[in-house]
Amino acid sequence: MQPSIWKCLEGASLICGKRAMITGAAAGIGKACSHLFAAQGADLILVDCREQELKALASDIAAATGREVLAIGTDLTREDDIDRLFKKISETNSPFQILVNNAGGGLPTDIFEITADEWNRVISLNLTSVFLLSQKAARHFREQAGGAIVNLSSIAGRSTSPTAGCHYTSAKAGVLGLTRHMARQLAAFNIRVNAVCPGVVNSERLVRRMEERGTRKSVDSSIPLGRIGDVDEVAGCCLFLASDLSGYVTGASLDVNGGALML
Numbered sequence: 607m608q609p610s611i612w613k614c615l616e617g618a619s620l621i622c623g624k625r626a627m628i629t630g631a632a633a634g635i636g637k638a639c640s641h642l643f644a645a646q647g648a649d650l651i652l653v654d655c656r657e658q659e660l661k662a663l664a665s666d667i668a669a670a671t672g673r674e675v676l677a678i679g680t681d682l683t684r685e686d687d688i689d690r691l692f693k694k695i696s697e698t699n700s701p702f703q704i705l706v707n708n709a710g711g712g713l714p715t716d717i718f719e720i721t722a723d724e725w726n727r728v729i730s731l732n733l734t735s736v737f738l739l740s741q742k743a744a745r746h747f748r749e750q751a752g753g754a755i756v757n758l759s760s761i762a763g764r765s766t767s768p769t770a771g772c773h774y775t776s777a778k779a780g781v782l783g784l785t786r787h788m789a790r791q792l793a794a795f796n797i798r799v800n801a802v803c804p805g806v807v808n809s810e811r812l813v814r815r816m817e818e819r820g821t822r823k824s825v826d827s828s829i830p831l832g833r834i835g836d837v838d839e840v841a842g843c844c845l846f847l848a849s850d851l852s853g854y855v856t857g858a859s860l861d862v863n864g865g866a867l868m869l
């Protein structure tokens with residue numbers, strides 16, 4: 607067995623001594639990943655367009671764990687902002703070994719109502735930004751002889767979604783193609799690329815939406831495990847794919863949906 611796996615099984619922190627960039631860190635799954643990764647010994651680079659919430663989260667995590675936590679406000683739909691993000695990382699000399707491409711989200715617009723502008727915005731946030739960040743991170747990882755990329759796709763990308771629009775489904779399916787392609791090309795540089803596909807998960811945004819529509823009970827009962835997922839349960843899967851426990855896993859997508867895709 608790989609010595610690093612023994613270390614993990616013996617209870618050593620899974621990603622101790624590494625630094626992880628997590629996008630969309632100010633809320634939901636990204637926030638859960640930030641807490642979990644820091645608790646497991648990683649330093650963090652937190653990225654989100656909501657700079658105030660991000661900075662507050664960064665100081666909370668740093669105070670609670672003693673980890674180094676950088677917070678960099680970035681609009682991931684803007685290429686110049688992504689360039690600025692990487693410039694800051696090189697200026698602050700913050701090499702990182704893990705990228706979690708988590709920022710994303712959809713709109714429930716009907717297929718007949720989606721404009722070209724809205725299509726481009728959803729694709730830009732959910733797919734183009736994942737490509738741009740992964741490409742830049744891969745250049746950085748290549749110099750350091752390896753790294754791990756975890757992309758948040760969705761059950762919508764594996765199937766369809768009754769609530770999100772077709773632009774979201776297309777972007778999340780695109781993330782799965784991008785994951786496989788990058789995994790194949792980057793394996794030679796010891797860079798692993800995997801995806802996580804959550805079903806319905808209790809991020810603040812989704813819970814609010816279900817409460818407004820009064821659909822929580824029916825959503826819970828439509829899932830084989832009888833409930834929607836918890837953001838920490840998705841974060842745990844991201845941690846697995848970012849750590850040496852999954853050292854021989856690349857190009858994979860992990861379903862985290864309480865069994866919803868079996869139906």
Ligand SMILES: NC(=O)c1ccc[n+]([C@@H]2O[C@H](COP(=O)([O-])OP(=O)(O)OC[C@H]3O[C@@H](n4cnc5c(N)ncnc54)[C@H](O)[C@@H]3O)[C@@H](O)[C@H]2O)c1
Nearest residue numbers: 630632633634635654655681682709710711760806807809
């Ligand atoms: N929650 C679910 O049920 C669910 C299900 C399947 C897939 N997902 C995917 O998981 C990921 C996280 O989902 P969530 O529900 O935790 O989301 P969320 O809406 O709770 O949080 C998303 C975060 O991304 C940030 N963000 C949005 N646009 C941005 C931009 N242009 N630049 C930088 N940051 C931006 C937001 O400010 C927010 O903090 C997304 O990719 C989502 O598509 C979520």
